[in-house]
Amino acid sequence: MKLFTKYSRINLLTTIIIFLLSATAFYFVIRYILINQVDNDLKIEEREIETYAKEHGTLPEPIPVKDQKISYALSDHDFKTRRFTTDHVEGEKDSFRILQFGITVKGNIYVATVAKSLEGTDALTRSILLISLATILLILATSLIVNRVVLKKLWQPFYSSLDALRNFRVDKKQSLNFPSTQIDEFTFMNQTIRKTTNQAQQEYSLLKEFTENASHEMQTPLAIIRSKLDLLIQDENLSEEQSKTMQSAYSAIEKLSRLNQSLLLLAKIENNQYADTTSINLKDKITEKLNAFHELWQNQNISVSSALQDARVNLNSELTDILLNNLLSNATRHNVSNGSINIILKETELEISNSSSEKELNSQQMFLRFFSQDKKRPYNGLGLPIIKQICDVSGLTIRYFFSNDQHKFTLSW
């Protein structure tokens, strides 16, 4: 829910409750005052009747007036109390305020009933009620509109900052541009965001630099270890046991230097060292790769089918090589003997699928660095992240599908 909606809802509800309460109170107070007024009139009428009766010894003739009715009735018992009621009178549609009182004329006790129409009072209270309701609605509508316009304007810097933040990439050397604002809270927020993002960028680039330097520094010791191993195995007196030990050392070194190369490659891609692109004929590139992998597939009895159409894409040549090598190496490594690889190149899409005994990859995590579904496999877990990274910087979209034991990667541009 938007802040504004939430705010409006609370605002609206309280306003309505307050207005309803005050309108009700207002209604009762007005009615009370007006009825009091009518009652006073009735009392004056009572006094007039009593004075008339005292002076003339008879009850005054009731004069028919539109909003006032007077009637007398003989009472058989003493009627002393005075009674006000509000009631309907026969033949009239408005309600009446009625005063009944006892009056003694020549020893006879009469009950005099004076009724005054409340038509005026009702009309007045009704219009007051209507006016106040209309006022409520008007105030609500205005406040809603004003709030909407004003709040939107007030929150504008917030949304601009959000937009700027959404486009923020920690790996891009760009500082965030926030529109200037006179609101202290937003200025403070922007300052904080700027500080935090700058810090993140700084730390990120330090980390990147560190990775690259560390990888570079590792090259020489690795070269030395490898060369020493190459020399050591020349020894003719090596026993079988020692040879096995050597093989383990070789494999570990191999893994380490491969890992190192991969990390270095990732760091370089992130550092935009492969930014220059040329129009690449993918059909030629893939044909070249098919030739390079041909013997490998033959040895493993992997049948390869390819349907290649012409496709030209603007890519970095080195990265394209690495990308295709990685995709085809993956399709080969994770294959089964007598398996198959299918390569389909269309004008805007490349599809590589392979048979495998492995289960479906976790599409959420498959591109994470060092994520491996099967920890026992000898691979370093950087193959797919490198593929993904290359796709990202080259503007290619990569998708993964799995069906019938076939793993399929689709690149589109």
Added chain:
Amino acid sequence: MKVLVIEDEKELSDSICAYLANEQFVCERTLDFDSSMEKILLYDYACIVLDVNLPGGSGLDILKELKNQNKTDGVLIISARNSLDDKVFALKTGADDYLTKPFHLPELAARVNAIIRRKSFDGKNEVICNELKLDLGEKNVMVNDNPVDLTKKEYELLLYFISNKNRVISKNAIAQHLWGDNMDVADSYDFIYTHIKNLRKKLILAGATDYIKSIYGMGYKFSI
């Protein structure tokens, strides 16, 4: 034949010299820029193994000086930098080949051999090893003048073995040689096993001696 190794990392330089030095090569070495400059101006080498980052200067300046002096020494650049631009630049400046660290010594030896063969190619571009004859231009192999039908990888493998004869080559070095850095399939040594098995079979069938020996599953040796 004399080979000069210019590499500031003494341990690596030691290894390279120890591996290259055999009946065919005499290995000299320098560890910094100035002494290297002095050596290349004074003597001629069949091949110079040249590191790019040297104390006192860049290996590429040594290369430029060689070219200025119109010297014909073969040059193999060894560098930790593996970008295409660096390679292209070194080759344009006049290097014969470029090898990225960390490398396998058999790979280095194969490259040095190839450079020397190219430089000293006197009309016939071939390698002869007892009854084996490799035509480097046509990329075919004869055993006692009978042609042997080898695949591209098998041919590369044989040439690699001959460039490293009487040396044990690890399976890792073979994998890297055949498939390079980028083809990330080197973990599966089954591929190498199949290639070597086929190569041996074909050579023996053609009447050659079985030179290729397996060494405890760790690697192979082409012994003469």
